Amino acid sequence: MVECRQCQSVSEVVKAGFLRGRQRFYCKTCQVHFTVELPAASPQKAARQTTIIDIAKSLGVAPSTVSRALNGSTDINSLTRQEILRVANEMDYRPNLLAQSLHRGETHTIGVVIPNIERPFFAGVLAGIQNVATEAGYRVMICQSNESHSTETLNVQALIASRVDGLLISHSKETTSFEHIRLQLKKGLPIVHFDRVCNEVETAKVVQEDFEGSFALVEHLIQQGCRRIAVCAGPPQLLISQTRLEGYKAALCHYGLPLDDTLIYHTEFKQSESLTALNHWLSLPEPPDGIFAIHYGNAIELLVELKRRKIQIPTEIAVVGFGDELIAELIEPSLTVFHLFPFEMGETAASLLIDNIIHRDTFSLIIKKMRGELRIRKSSMRL
Structure with missing residues (x-):
């Protein structure tokens, strides 16, 4: 008073x-x-x-x-x-x-849907996304599908309900229907696919050198003297599985080696299934002398099992894998891989999405391919 x-x-x-x-x-x-x-x-x-x-x-x-x-x-x-x-x-x-964002009709928030947040690759992608988003003044909302199509659809719905300005998505291995994406595109939501993309909807995409990397890995095995190369091919419905399998087949064709369907085994990226594939290959009249896994995690599982069975690596069976993380270099023998750059992929995807948000009247449908590199280690060095 x-x-x-x-x-x-x-x-x-x-x-x-x-x-x-x-x-x-x-x-x-x-x-x-x-x-x-x-x-x-x-x-x-x-x-x-x-x-x-x-x-x-x-x-x-x-x-x-x-x-x-x-x-x-x-x-x-x-x-x-x-x-x-x-x-x-x-x-x-x-x-x-x-309240401020609703008044302006925007939230300065982008949504991200990934299959598995525990995988180092996706953790690296998220770091790249966050780096670019923060610098541009955007917040990031992250959802995990846990490799489930239904969960992925619910994730998208939740992000839309939170009024995100745009969506970054890498599909689950179960996803074969993309109506939940088409619906948001029709509403004008900017969407960018990364890594696990689909060709059924027209969006901007950021992809790996899936074909080129697979070709390089199989070519390396051939150059090391392998002639019967098995492939742990991943889920058949996944586009990256299809593309990496095509790279495998192209390398065999280029070097005049026959394509043997008994050496192609599709799995769901599970350890139990990669070991089942190994049992199948070793039971063949002519077992493989090289193995290419389209996911490095399966390649590491195969390395461990081959060592347990006292099969010499790489003299009896050489092993290579697509993708990389620290354990692939530390395991004995160290794993030959096609190394990816997930942080840069995240930065590229986020930059592309934010550009499409700002210029939403003229969406870019560009497809950007991220370069990788072959890193040769002990698991395949015969010569």
Whole structure:
């Protein structure tokens, strides 16, 4: 409570803005204005966030004046703006980002759907996405499909309900229907596919050198003297499985080696299935002398099992895998791989999506291919 400087009245004194850093008051009894030093703003209860109205009441100004000051408007006296900002800071004011974004029709948030967040590859992609998004002023919402089509569809619906400005997606191994993507494209949502893409919908895409990398790995095995090369081919419905298998076949054809269907074994990226594939190959009248796994994880599992059975690597069977992580280099013998650059893939995908969000009237449908490199290690070095 403030006492009038002239008549000492208290009940008839009201706030009337402020002047040169001092709170201005008006006494209704004697009809005079006077000022006092502004006290420190009272902290708000933790249970409630400070609002623009709270700041306005504290200073005796209109909420619209506070709003303009907080938004950097130039039509307010500089001293008034300074006092509003000072009190807002003392009262721990935080803007309501959701309300602001809804007012603008955007949230500056991008959604990401990945198959498995535990895989180092996707962790690297997410790091790249986050790096670009943060620099561009975007937040990232991440969902994991856990290799389930139904979960992937629910993920997309949840992100749309959260009003994301765009979507980055790498499909689950179960996904063969893409209606949940088509629906959002029809609504004008910018979407970019990465790694596990589909050709049934027209979006921008960021892919690996799936064909080229597979060709290089199989070519390397052939150059090391392998003539019966088996392939752990992954889920047949997955586009990357199909493309990497084509690279395998092209390398055999290029070097004049026959294609033997008994050496092609599709799995679901599970350890039990890769070991079943190995049992199948070793039971053949002519077992393979080389194995190409389209996923490095399966290649590592095969290495461990071959060692357990005391089969010499690479002299009896050489092994290579598509993709890489630290364990592939540390295992004995170290695994020959086609090395990928997931961080750069994430950066590229995020940059492409944000560009499409900004220029949503002219979506880019570009397909960008990320370069990889063959890294030869002990698991295949016969010569």
